[in-house]
Amino acid sequence: MNSTVVELKPVQEKRRRLGKVNVPKVTMAHGGGGKAMRDLIDDAFVSAFDNDALAPLEDQARFRLADLASIGDRLAVTTDSYVVHPMIFPGGDIGKLAVCGTVNDLAVGGAKPLYLTCGVIIEEGLDVQVLRDIALSMARTAAEAGVSIVTGDTKVVDKGACDKLFINTTGIGVIRQGLDLGVDKVQPGDAFLVNGLLGDHGAAILNARGDMALSTPLESDCAALHGLIDAILEAVPEVRFFRDATRGGIATVLNEVADASGVGIEIQENQTPLRDEVKGFCEILGLDPLYLANEGKLVCAVPGDRAEAALAAMRAHPLGREGAIIGAATDNRPGRVVMQTVFGGRRIVDMLVGEQLPRIC
């Protein structure tokens, strides 16, 4: 909690007593705007997110501009909705994801993440305890990441109108003076790095759905990356861009970069870090790990002669131990991503057309 940045409302003499929910499941009554709703918000969210900006429960959170301006010269705002199924999976849950994902979307732009909002859409019938657990998971993740959840919204919808629980988080951060990162800033000769093993989240989620009846210890890599980003920027301020490689995997990020910067990108299959479990999972299902989602992996580019320094900074951080240099930008074939395969051949790595579907045989 960064209390210096928050306008401290007159501290209440005594905090009001928080409401409790005494039924096991969320019902339509909890979305009705009355006492039941207030109790649910208190019980699940206010008690978990407890902080000074949220405490007054106004319709908006308020910040002093001067405090924000002391950190940097531009505001960064991002929003993302989380609808993951299953809600709870090895390595995380929808709450942790909703914090990390939005923190990362701020951090990859060079912003210091400060505040999050939390809007939830709940399907009637959800266990109140599950909601409490997920709110606590959000609170824990936010505390670890040093951000505050400062305002929120709760809606309950009829059974079938959503899948158990959807969360939207909007993030506000401040970009430090002088930083100007962008996917359009890559130049031929730049090196591309990733901060570790790829595809864990995508494989863990598919596996957690249980359809494949595969027993593997795969866990989501869900993590907030701003600390790692700070460490890399500290060592190599010339970083061109960061992107978290979420849906569509690193293949999608690299294609976006090739397109925006007008460079060709060549990656080496034998340099892309993958754990054996993910490789095996992809082999069995006919999936390509380059397109699997990550929730704690970023791609970045640095000038070629700074690649080793960036790699060293990455590896010195707990979230970058298995970092690797995976390829380079070239002036060959602008806009295309080409992979040198482990086998010695070359192939184009294109954008996916739709969802990646398992092959029949």
Next chain:
Amino acid sequence: MKYVDEFRDPEKAKYLLTEIRALVDKLQAGRDRPLQIMEVCGGHTHAIFRYGIETMLPDEIELVHGPGCPVCVLPMGRVDDCVTLAEIPNVIFTTFGDAMRVPGSKKSLLQAKSEGADVRMVYSPLDALQLAKDNPGKEVVFFGLGFETTMPSTAMTVLQAEAEGIENFSLFCNHITIIPTVKAILDSPELQLDGFLGPGHVSMVIGNASYNFIAEQYGKPLVVAGFEPLDVLHAVWMVLKQIDEGRSEVENQYARVVPDEGNMVALNAIGRVYELREFFEWRGLGSIDHSGVRIREEYARFDAERKFAIQSIKIADPKSCQCGEVLKGVIKPWECKVFGGACTPETPLGALMVSSEGACAAYYQYGDVEKIHDLRAAIGADDCQVGETQAAEAS
């Protein structure tokens, strides 16, 4: 990864490529056209593109990507039947993932799902049977497709349903069989193929003797191949070796998986449940005699076609499609009039653009787009506009 990396060893690949180069130099003396080798199976097509094998082989070898992608060769009318089944109230329609996107004449299963049909992706027909057990009030239909590779699993599922007395499960059978189709290709007057890579997984079921006619009557070498990149290179080398030595035989490169006699248990299950259809329609190739199977009368109650009285309507392939010529190796995918213009993976007109195992989709996704563009310009195949082609189709 153990048992996988060994078959992707770049050093061994270099050695094989040197040997292949030497054979090609010898064979090409006095020839005025490339050596054409067809890989019958879509799994091989996928491996070839996935590992960039075409970029490693000498230019004088042309790989022709054959008809072995069951998703690709499924005719539009059958996809329409799937949609009809899926839209029956109370039906849960189950399918392998990559069949969801195949376009019918009006919509794909993915679109039907978005409009409210209960379409579910499963990984095995047994998952569909389990769904039937879990939902006794519903009718569960499984979309059976594929060659002899997937036939045993659907046959076993029907037998299992019978044994357990599960009456709300049925199979929409679209299984096809590879041999009559290879024969149809061999009988094609435009044929120029010099040899075949035989389908590894199909052969694991049917064995190797079924291919003897290719070697004996048509004089073409065939090597049953595995799906790792070294398997493919090794099998190409074996085909070239046969040509060089003037032999045409059926050889088995994939002996670690394929027994010469096939799998008797699987063949028995297939024989119990299925019988040959007189003919079956293939997208891109037309009707081929005895190329599909249907469920025998004995198991009629598990046959979705009979249970729901499906009246298949034949939908002609779009006229501008040249999938048939690509499948036979007469033209390369990028030589097709509509490749990359009216026909793309987002809006496939033809069979081969549909699945990632289809030759055109593979070229489109993994191929060298700039090179293809130049090649198309050289043959005067300008990228036509989607609207124009659709207008031409309608007229």
